[in-house]
Amino acid sequence: MAAGYIVGSLVGSFAIAYVCHTFVSDKKAFGGSIPKTVSDKEWLKATDAKFQAWPRTAGPPVIMNPISRQNFIVKSTE
Numbered sequence: 001m002a003a004g005y006i007v008g009s010l011v012g013s014f015a016i017a018y019v020c021h022t023f024v025s026d027k028k029a030f031g032g033s034i035p036k037t038v039s040d041k042e043w044l045k046a047t048d049a050k051f052q053a054w055p056r057t058a059g060p061p062v063i064m065n066p067i068s069r070q071n072f073i074v075k076s077t078e
Contacts (some may be wrong), residue, residue, distance in 0.1 A: 023029050037043050
């Protein structure tokens with residue numbers, strides 16, 4: 001009996017959180033717009049090219065991914 005109330009409360013709270021999140025972020029409830037740096041594909045390509053061409057002064061070469069903040073060490077094929 002109590003488990004049903006707990007599960008129902010959790011499902012209800014997630015549903016309310018989803019609706020609030022969608023309303024505030026996707027529908028722009030408080031105004032604003034999507035930044036150009038997010039919506040412009042050319043900007044993304046230029047930024048990616050800049051980060052891939054970043055001069056490294058020490059250490060092995062890495063592929064820099066500023067979006068996920070993960071740097072992968074490039075292994076040589078030799």
